[in-house]
Amino acid sequence: MNAIGKYEFLAEPFRCDFNGRLMYSTLGNYMLNAADYQSSERGFGWNELKRENKAWVLSRFVMEMSEMPGPYDRFDIATWVESVMRYFTYRNWSVIGKDGKVYGYGTSVWAMIDLTTRQPADIFSVNDGRIRNFVSPDDKVPIDSPSRVKMDGKNATLIREIDVTYSDLDVNGHVNSIRYIEHVLDLFPTQWHQLNHITRIEVAYVAESHYGDRLRFYEERQDDNSKCFMITRLNDDTEQEVVRCRIVYPLHTSQM
Amino acid sequence: MNAIGKYEFLAEPFRCDFNGRLMYSTLGNYMLNAADYQSSERGFGWNELKRENKAWVLSRFVMEMSEMPGPYDRFDIATWVESVMRYFTYRNWSVIGKDGKVYGYGTSVWAMIDLTTRQPADIFSVNDGRIRNFVSPDDKVPIDSPSRVKMDGKNATLIREIDVTYSDLDVNGHVNSIRYIEHVLDLFPTQWHQLNHITRIEVAYVAESHYGDRLRFYEERQDDNSKCFMITRLNDDTEQEVVRCRIVYPLHTSQM
Numbered sequence: 001m002n003a004i005g006k007y008e009f010l011a012e013p014f015r016c017d018f019n020g021r022l023m024y025s026t027l028g029n030y031m032l033n034a035a036d037y038q039s040s041e042r043g044f045g046w047n048e049l050k051r052e053n054k055a056w057v058l059s060r061f062v063m064e065m066s067e068m069p070g071p072y073d074r075f076d077i078a079t080w081v082e083s084v085m086r087y088f089t090y091r092n093w094s095v096i097g098k099d100g101k102v103y104g105y106g107t108s109v110w111a112m113i114d115l116t117t118r119q120p121a122d123i124f125s126v127n128d129g130r131i132r133n134f135v136s137p138d139d140k141v142p143i144d145s146p147s148r149v150k151m152d153g154k155n156a157t158l159i160r161e162i163d164v165t166y167s168d169l170d171v172n173g174h175v176n177s178i179r180y181i182e183h184v185l186d187l188f189p190t191q192w193h194q195l196n197h198i199t200r201i202e203v204a205y206v207a208e209s210h211y212g213d214r215l216r217f218y219e220e221r222q223d224d225n226s227k228c229f230m231i232t233r234l235n236d237d238t239e240q241e242v243v244r245c246r247i248v249y250p251l252h253t254s255q256m
Numbered sequence: 257m258n259a260i261g262k263y264e265f266l267a268e269p270f271r272c273d274f275n276g277r278l279m280y281s282t283l284g285n286y287m288l289n290a291a292d293y294q295s296s297e298r299g300f301g302w303n304e305l306k307r308e309n310k311a312w313v314l315s316r317f318v319m320e321m322s323e324m325p326g327p328y329d330r331f332d333i334a335t336w337v338e339s340v341m342r343y344f345t346y347r348n349w350s351v352i353g354k355d356g357k358v359y360g361y362g363t364s365v366w367a368m369i370d371l372t373t374r375q376p377a378d379i380f381s382v383n384d385g386r387i388r389n390f391v392s393p394d395d396k397v398p399i400d401s402p403s404r405v406k407m408d409g410k411n412a413t414l415i416r417e418i419d420v421t422y423s424d425l426d427v428n429g430h431v432n433s434i435r436y437i438e439h440v441l442d443l444f445p446t447q448w449h450q451l452n453h454i455t456r457i458e459v460a461y462v463a464e465s466h467y468g469d470r471l472r473f474y475e476e477r478q479d480d481n482s483k484c485f486m487i488t489r490l491n492d493d494t495e496q497e498v499v500r501c502r503i504v505y506p507l508h509t510s511q512m
Contacts, residue, residue: 071303166449167442
């Protein structure tokens with residue numbers, strides 16, 4: 001078995017938006033599923049880690065798409081670990097149509113934690129460091145690495161507050177990584193989504209949020225083709241940053 | 257090709273709730289996907305209808321589950337048309353584990369509309385009435401048919417209002433059928449979801465809602481083990497009913 005796992009997906013018509021493009025949130029879920037299949041097949045997946053009371057934690061996540069699949073398009077998501085250190089791994093994805101069309105790429109940084117202490121765990125301690133056998137350092141993706149999403153804070157405006165609900169929560173009781181992206185995309189009016197094609201979504205996961213938290217969304221426009229968002233959790237008058245997200249959307253895409 | 261289509265699905269761990277059970281919303285999406293695969297393979301699917309400027313419209317939808325798959329459980333969703341008339345079809349589903357375990361069933365009523373006039377269309381006009389060749393009248397499911405979700409209205413209490421957002425909308429620009437279920441489940445506190453296992457969800461889709469609408473959720477407790485919800489759309493001071501939903505949850509399931 002080589003380092004790269006490749007899985008076929010279908011753009012279900014009911015998971016496409018009103019522009020007839022697969023939703024970023026659905027694609028993000030598919031990419032995380034592919035990562036899980038790839039790691040499970042190789043002995044360092046969610047199930048294996050759970051047996052050792054450990055879990056993967058997504059720290060940075062980037063999706064950069066030049067195009068999105070449309071209804072009934074079949075495509076492959078390939079994913080692999082580009083590098084692994086004691087406390088971090090870098091993982092990439094490519095999203096390629098059955099006809100060879102390149103839709104886009106993803107890249108990410110993951111940590112591992114001990115589920116009891118919530119502290120970082122040694123990645124090589126799982127399954128005798130088996131992950132070392134499945135690293136593909138020469139397979140880069142042609143997109144920028146996750147950057148530190150910079151916000152100067154002074155110009156950030158509170159634009160929405162919502163309470164965490166049942167459907168936000170994943171199997172661990174935390175707000176689902178992809179759900180934050182969905183909430184951020186919902187901050188844009190539908191008309192905006194009609195006129196703009198998002199080319200890159202970059203997320204930094206800073207802390208976890210839970211049921212009982214109130215999420216606050218702050219917006220800061222960076223330049224003409226990107227916006228940054230900070231999400232905080234508010235609980236008992238304590239406000240803590242949980243996510244930063246940058247959305248990039250070249251204007252007039254169709255003329256480029 | 258016979259009348260029944262059967263498709264394998266996997267309960268992705270990241271689509272399970274904090275109780276470790278597949279979410280009803282995800283299962284509902286899978287069931288609609290299975291219906292789409294089954295009808296597409298037989299010449300009366302979304303794509304075929306679109307060519308004729310028609311679409312299926314879900315009118316009633318029932319999911320009744322004695323158990324929900326857990327993380328990594330593989331299961332089959334079988335689906336078939338039980339009967340077809342000029343303006344309606346009845347469609348069923350079964351959800352069966354790979355080990356033969358019966359998780360539950362679904363049943364539904366669908367209409368067909370002309371996309372220009374939004375009026376009911378003759379189902380037999382599509383593909384020379386091809387659907388007639390794929391009806392399986394003897395395959396019933398052992399659950400109650402969709403009932404008229406009765407609400408007396410006087411005891412209904414407005415409990416939440418939300419604006420329709422981008423992620424609510426499907427490829428047709430309407431609020432996604434499954435999304436209403438998600439919003440209704442989010443009306444219950446997380447602690448309630450920890451203590452109760454929902455056994456039946458019944459939805460009547462009355463009208464469509466769109467971006468720009470404000471959704472209002474009214475609750476009416478029916479008895480000790482069910483609640484009814486009415487969802488309306490508010491736009492320009494006009495309020496119109498769009499969905500009724502009944503949630504059934506036998507108490508003390510574990511003792512039964």
